[in-house]
Amino acid sequence: MEIRDRYAPSPTGLQHIGGVRTALFNYLFARSQGGKFILRLEDTDRTRSDAAFVHNLYETFAWLGIPWDEGPDVGGPCAPYVQSERFGIYREHARRLVEAGKAYYCFCSPERLEKIREEREAAHSGETGYDRRCRDSPPVEAAGRLRAGEAHTIRLKIPLGETTRFRDRLLGEIEWKNEDINPDPVLLKSDGFPTYHLANVVDDHLMGISHVLRAQDWLPSTPLHVILYGSFGWSPPEFCHLPMVMGADGKKLSKRHGATSMDEFRRQGCLPEALLNYVALLGCSYEEGKDLYTLKELSERFALEKLNKAPAVFDYKKLEWYNGQYIRMKADAELAALALPFAVEAGLFGGPGKEPAPAEAAAFAAAMPLIKERAVFLREIPEKLDYLFAEPAVAAAAEFIPKKADLARTISLLRLGRDLLGDLAVLDDAAAEALVKAKAEAAAVKLGDLLMPLRVAVTGKRVSPPLFGSIRILGAETCLARTGRALEALETAAGTDALPGAL
Numbered sequence: 001m002e003i004r005d006r007y008a009p010s011p012t013g014l015q016h017i018g019g020v021r022t023a024l025f026n027y028l029f030a031r032s033q034g035g036k037f038i039l040r041l042e043d044t045d046r047t048r049s050d051a052a053f054v055h056n057l058y059e060t061f062a063w064l065g066i067p068w069d070e071g072p073d074v075g076g077p078c079a080p081y082v083q084s085e086r087f088g089i090y091r092e093h094a095r096r097l098v099e100a101g102k103a104y105y106c107f108c109s110p111e112r113l114e115k116i117r118e119e120r121e122a123a124h125s126g127e128t129g130y131d132r133r134c135r136d137s138p139p140v141e142a143a144g145r146l147r148a149g150e151a152h153t154i155r156l157k158i159p160l161g162e163t164t165r166f167r168d169r170l171l172g173e174i175e176w177k178n179e180d181i182n183p184d185p186v187l188l189k190s191d192g193f194p195t196y197h198l199a200n201v202v203d204d205h206l207m208g209i210s211h212v213l214r215a216q217d218w219l220p221s222t223p224l225h226v227i228l229y230g231s232f233g234w235s236p237p238e239f240c241h242l243p244m245v246m247g248a249d250g251k252k253l254s255k256r257h258g259a260t261s262m263d264e265f266r267r268q269g270c271l272p273e274a275l276l277n278y279v280a281l282l283g284c285s286y287e288e289g290k291d292l293y294t295l296k297e298l299s300e301r302f303a304l305e306k307l308n309k310a311p312a313v314f315d316y317k318k319l320e321w322y323n324g325q326y327i328r329m330k331a332d333a334e335l336a337a338l339a340l341p342f343a344v345e346a347g348l349f350g351g352p353g354k355e356p357a358p359a360e361a362a363a364f365a366a367a368m369p370l371i372k373e374r375a376v377f378l379r380e381i382p383e384k385l386d387y388l389f390a391e392p393a394v395a396a397a398a399e400f401i402p403k404k405a406d407l408a409r410t411i412s413l414l415r416l417g418r419d420l421l422g423d424l425a426v427l428d429d430a431a432a433e434a435l436v437k438a439k440a441e442a443a444a445v446k447l448g449d450l451l452m453p454l455r456v457a458v459t460g461k462r463v464s465p466p467l468f469g470s471i472r473i474l475g476a477e478t479c480l481a482r483t484g485r486a487l488e489a490l491e492t493a494a495g496t497d498a499l500p501g502a503l
């Protein structure tokens, strides 16, 4: 049997973690089985579906690097893959069910349905759904009303007094009393549009879908789908309802938990590899002790047997960890290319939207080793490096002062540091460190005390990316100028410009 599965989103919102998880698991399952992964747009809700969301879907999956084998944009043997282009097929199938006595025309008006609801509510009857009034009306009567052009829907005749059973690949045997299924749900609406149930089942069958992997909140629809398959005389596909994705508080993942849309993750500078790696672990365990997987490795390892029954928890800290790992794996040039749009947007090169001059682009690329070990998202990179592209304001005098030192001593330390700048600008890290150590020893000061004022003078901050690398990128001249300005400010603060060079 050919393995075929699908991602069947309704384009009624932005792509988010839950949808991407469903798509990814379908992709991985198809790849692991040598099967086909299909994209189908379930846009039967014409009021909520929007072309902008379809665009967002294409963009998201192009960015993630997840292709489908068949779909609206790439075509395939079961085209069209957009439900709004298949309405004729659904009508025809609904009619077929009526002819077979498995479905029926219902002429009940929305007002009547609303009235039943109100009466039941008033009587606290607990009953819900349709009262099956048209279920057994004679076919000739229905034919007459149809001819007269009366508005109607087509409803599925749920077999009464039976139990529907199916096996879920993750959850095992599931049974559902037919009495507990929505009584005779609508398949075709009065405007001729199909409901989700009809379109979904007809398409999964006609598109040869062998496995339906979808989130567990669709489980209540499955007994109805199984009945629908049976009514058509088709065998249902295999079902596997994926564990839910929750926020850290155990509630269903939503905006409350922070970013959930792919757009937001992209805006933060999440790397697609990191996101995919992390999402692949939401509800599936691969190998003990291994955290980092390429898409290819995931495709080779994915198996339905490895899915977890328990809900998965979306943990931002873990995603941050993954992103950091993938940032560290990037070559400097690639990381610079990825981070550059964020720097341009943040205005690092003279204002928002300004592209870097060649020397600035080179400095930005050269700065990647400075932030690589610490950056979590690409978005934070520009602000960490702002002092490389604009003269930082001279910090307040107190910022320069190392622990247990005073201003006079700080000035002496900074002068000492200033004298090293010419060498530091051309030495590599190891040589620079040896030089500074020797100087500190000779002057009987602590290494940290020597470096602190110099760091604040050069970068404007007490905590900054590595100082030696920063000095190399800025060059001796710029660093000397900054240090000179810092010294002036400190000397003014000390009320003298002639403190003894005590060290």
Ligand code: GLU
Residues within 6 Å of the ligand: 008, 009, 010, 042, 200, 213, 214, 218
């Ligand atoms: N259109 C449904 C959705 O938006 C598809 C559910 C299914 O996979 O059957 O998720």
